[in-house]
Amino acid sequence: MKEFWERLGYYLVGIVDAVGHKGGIWFLSANLKFSCKILWAMNQCVTLEIDGGGRRWICSAVYGSPQATNRVELWSHLLDIGLCIQDPWVVVGDFNDILSVHEVKGEAFVEVLSCSHSDHCPLLIRCQGVPIKKGNRPFRFQAAWATHPDYKAIVQKSWDSTGFGIHRKFLGVQEASLEFNSTVFGNIFIKKRELEGYLNRIQRKMEADDDPILKHKEEELRAEYNIVLAQEELLWYQKSRDQ
Template identity: 65%
Template sequence: MKEFWGRLGYYPVGIVDAVGHKGGIWFLSANLKFSCKIIWVMNQYVTLEIDGGGRRWICSAVYGSPQATNRVELWSHLLDIVCAFRTREGGNFYSNRSSIFASTLDSCGLFDLTTSGRRFTWFRKIQGNKEIAKRLDRACCTTEWRLLFSEAFVEVLSRSHSDHCPLLIRCQGVLIKKENRPFRFQAAWATHPDYKAIVQKSWDSTDFGIHRKLLGVQEVSLEFNSTVFANIFIKKRELEGI
């Protein structure tokens, strides 16, 4: 596997071997100029300190156990990371389990990065040769990290031998045609005093489910960006003299 990824220009910086067909984490990087130091390794996660380009941050690659009781250790680890570094640097849906997951993300100050590519990340054949698909894999970040990499997003790649799709995190973004450009939340919006009220008004304006509510928030956010920030990326390039 190392030779395979090496031919594609990636090198492993943290590995947790699978047990049979269960678990397994491969943390890969394509940037040799970045220093990656492993801080913690357990069967459900690999946590590294990444240093490069004048920026330093903590990143955890996680493979949560399908057993809810085993994930307690994982949630505790994520909370410990946040506490430690804040002190140092400033198929079936289970609503209860989902609530615990959402609560942990909220306690850690984490939110999903914008995703491009496939909608679902996990696929499996079940009885009758039917296929079920779920969004089990995601990349999350803090507001501070988002400010460091304002154009970052996640690409969901096609799977090969695994039932999970690989996630490719593009920290600097790529040039995407306008009609295919994914929606990306800009942390700068949240600094404007009017933005929260605009989002709340949009969210409360429809009763047609979460999907429609999110689409509404996306629409008003893009309009807000256009009228208030007047395309912050153009301004950024102008200030940088690009």
């Protein structure tokens, strides 16, 4: 990963390793003129002293635990830092928590940039200026897409037909996946409700008419419904971050 970021023009300043699929913080810099020194690090936060341009300031990068009991340790850590420093201090990242907008102090604003190399969006902090409109919704690969018989061919075609460079190929697959989701795969929950309605109507007809055509149609709908249920299970499994 270090070599990957260096090829993109960034160098590694500080790191907190992930535990399985959870957590993890990479602190990168694109400006070699700035001096960066790690002051404190814990599993949800890494804090650096940044010196450059005639100014010195403190930056804490946060990836808060999704479990509230674990975030207590983070809040305590940040309070301790606040008591130890005198320089300007910015705290940025994913807190996995919601605070009141009335608690915001300063004239600093955060712009959510479009994601390109990851499924996480970069955050750009502007210390002066006006509020910035939030960026586009980040791309999320849906594991349920892989259950559709046409999806593999769509990915392969996009990968082969897109220009040179891994980045451009991934963007091509991303665009093709979103188009596939919109025009072919559709909304799982809407499809589920529609199939439930079709099954209900077919089964009511079967109560009055023992037609083999109706029975065959019900079997087809049941098979399609089971596929949608499996896709829905994959979707919730992916959202739950379950390992």
